[in-house]
Amino acid sequence: MKTTITHIKADIGSLPGHTTVHEDVVAAVKKHVKEQGEGIIWDHHISYIGDDIQITMVHGNGINASEVHKLAWDAFKSGTDIAKKLGLYGAGQDLLKDSFSGNIKGMGPGIAEMDITPRKSEPFIVFMMDKTEPGAFNYPIFRMFADPFNTPGLVIDQNMHAGFKFEIWDIVKAKSIVLEAPEEMYDIISLIGTKGRYVIKRVYTRDDHEKLPGENVAVITTDKLSFIAGEYVGKDDPAGIVRIQSGLPASGEVMEAFTHPYLVSGWMRGSFNGPLMPVGLKNSKMSRFDGPPKVAGLGFVYKDKKLNGPVDMFDDPAFDNARQKANDVADYIRRMGPFEPHRLPEEDMEYTTLPKVLEKLSGRFTELDETGKTKSKKVSTMDVD
Numbered sequence: 001m002k003t004t005i006t007h008i009k010a011d012i013g014s015l016p017g018h019t020t021v022h023e024d025v026v027a028a029v030k031k032h033v034k035e036q037g038e039g040i041i042w043d044h045h046i047s048y049i050g051d052d053i054q055i056t057m058v059h060g061n062g063i064n065a066s067e068v069h070k071l072a073w074d075a076f077k078s079g080t081d082i083a084k085k086l087g088l089y090g091a092g093q094d095l096l097k098d099s100f101s102g103n104i105k106g107m108g109p110g111i112a113e114m115d116i117t118p119r120k121s122e123p124f125i126v127f128m129m130d131k132t133e134p135g136a137f138n139y140p141i142f143r144m145f146a147d148p149f150n151t152p153g154l155v156i157d158q159n160m161h162a163g164f165k166f167e168i169w170d171i172v173k174a175k176s177i178v179l180e181a182p183e184e185m186y187d188i189i190s191l192i193g194t195k196g197r198y199v200i201k202r203v204y205t206r207d208d209h210e211k212l213p214g215e216n217v218a219v220i221t222t223d224k225l226s227f228i229a230g231e232y233v234g235k236d237d238p239a240g241i242v243r244i245q246s247g248l249p250a251s252g253e254v255m256e257a258f259t260h261p262y263l264v265s266g267w268m269r270g271s272f273n274g275p276l277m278p279v280g281l282k283n284s285k286m287s288r289f290d291g292p293p294k295v296a297g298l299g300f301v302y303k304d305k306k307l308n309g310p311v312d313m314f315d316d317p318a319f320d321n322a323r324q325k326a327n328d329v330a331d332y333i334r335r336m337g338p339f340e341p342h343r344l345p346e347e348d349m350e351y352t353t354l355p356k357v358l359e360k361l362s363g364r365f366t367e368l369d370e371t372g373k374t375k376s377k378k379v380s381t382m383d384v385d
C-alpha cells in the first residue's frame with residue numbers, strides 16, 4: 001500500500017526567549033491535528049525540541065500532498081493564536097506567509113517526507129535538532145550510511161555491502177546531484193564537508209538491494225528560512241527521518257553516529273559554532289547561551305496505518321559521555337567570546353553589525369602603500385573589505 005511518512009516542524013513561539021515551547025501551544029497543535037486529521041492522515045505523533053514543535057504523520061497521500069501540508073499549517077496557525085494570546089516570544093515566527101497556497105514548502109516550516117514500501121516491520125527514527133542548520137545532518141548521515149567504522153554492517157551485512165546513494169543539494173544555487181558510496185566517497189565528502197551549502201537531502205538503497213531495492217531510506221529538511229524570507233527571521237533548525245534494520249543500518253549503528261558531539265553552526269543568534277549534544281526529551285531545553293545545539297531522537301515502528309512508540313532514544317546513560325564531552329567543548333569554545341571560530345565567519349552570521357561599523361568608521365581608514373606607510377588619500381567604505 002502506498003505509504004508516506006511526513007515530518008513537519010516550526011517555531012511558532014517560545015518562552016522565555018527561544019528556550020522551550022509552551023504546553024498550551026503544543027496542546028492546541030495536538031488538538032487540531034487530532035480533530036482535523038481524520039480522513040487525511042492515518043496516525044501521528046507530536047513532539048518538540050527547544051522552541052520547535054514537531055509533527056510526524058503517516059498517510060497514503062504521497063509526498064507534497066496539499067491536504068497533509070495544510071493540516072500541519074493550520075495546526076501551527078491555531079498554536080500561533082494561543083502563543084500570541086500568551087505573549088510568547090516570536091509567536092508565529094516561522095509562518096512566513098499569510099495564507100496557505102497548496103504546498104508548505106517555502107512558507108517557513110521545515111519539511112521532510114518520503115514515500116515508502118512498508119516492510120513486515122517498518123522501524124525508523126525521527127531526529128530533531130534545535131539551534132543549528134540542515135547541514136548539521138551531513139556528518140551523522142554520512143557516518144550511518146557510508147562509514148564502516150561507525151556502521152560495521154556496511155562490511156559484514158551482505159545487503160548493505162554494495163553501499164548507498166546520496167542525493168546532495170546545493171542550497172545556495174538550488175541544484176542537486178546523486179553520488180554513490182563507497183565508489184564516490186571522496187567526492188561526497190568534498191561536497192558535504194561544506195555543510196552550509198551542500199546538504200544531504202536523501203539517501204537511497206541501490207537498485208539491486210535484495211530486500212528494499214531503490215528505496216528512499218533517509219530524508220532531511222533542507223529549508224533555509226533566511227533564504228526564503230530574504231532576511232533573518234529565525235533558525236532553520238532541521239529534522240530528519242532514518243529507516244533502520246534489515247539491510248539498513250541497525251538502530252544502534254544509527255545512534256552511534258551521535259556519540260561524538262561534533263561542531264555545528266547555528267548556536268546563539270544563529271552566528272556561533274558549538275557542539276551538538278544528544279539529549280532525551282526531558283533535557284531538550286535551550287538554556288545555556290540559547291543552546292548548546294541539541295539533537296533528540298524518537299524511535300517508531302510502523303504497522304497497518306499505526307505508529308507504535310516512540311522510544312526516547314537518547315534517554316540512555318550510554319550517551320552521558322557524549323553529553324559530558326559536549327559540555328566540556330562548550331566551556332572551551334565559549335571562552336572565545338565573539339572571536340572566530342566560535343563566532344561564524346562574517347558571511348554565515350545571521351546577525352551582524354559589521355556593515356554599519358564599517359560605514360561609521362569609513363572616514364577613519366587610511367590607505368597603506370606596499371611598505372606599510374600611510375598614503376595621503378582616505379579610503380571610503382566601498383574600498384574596505
Ligand code: F6R
Nearest residue numbers: 017018131235267268269270290
Ligand atoms: C533563535 C535563536 C536565538 C536568538 C537570540 C536573539 O532560534 O537562535 O539564539 O537568535 O535569542 O533573539 P532576538 O534577536 O529575537 O532577541
Ligand code: MG
Nearest residue numbers: 051052130237
Ligand atoms: Mg528552534
Ligand code: MG
Nearest residue numbers: 011018051235
Ligand atoms: Mg527559534
